[in-house]
Amino acid sequence: MHAVLYLHEESPEDGDMVFLELSTSEIKISSQDESFFQALAGIRKKLEENRIQILCNGAALNVYSSPMHLSMGSGCLAYKIRIGEQAKTEDLVDIFDYDENLNLVGVEEQARFYDNWVKSFLNRNT
Secondary structure, three states: OOOEEEEEOOOOOOOOOEEEEEEOOOOEEEEEEOOHHHHHHHHHHHHHOOOOOOOOHHHEOOEEOOHHHHHOOOOOEEEEOEOOEOOOHHHEEEOOOOOOOOOEOOHHHHHHHHHHHHHHHHHHOO
16 A cells, blocks of 8 residues: 655644654544654554554664654654663664665554563663
8 A cells, every 4th residue: 555644743733742643545544642663663653453454664663763862853763672782873764754674553552562662772771
């Protein structure tokens, strides 16, 4: 299924929020949130209900936006993270780009991986 994803820096309902709209010949889904990463998660959750996976970096197991990137800008950048390793600037990717080697997962599994990544630093320092 081919889709078009529209990115709006300002939501029509709230200028402090971003707005994503995904359209196919069969469905139209939208999501607004404080960042594009969070709005993409909203779109992905709705797609998951229909067993549809969006193909982009932002849907990969090991890609997650940092709190700093979420608070700055529109949230189009996220880190490729590895358990036990600090994320570096060269690990930044555009969440809407696509890499053929991605391990695409659901929103909840991605969030669990991020939590485990954070815990890997806490466990190292104790």
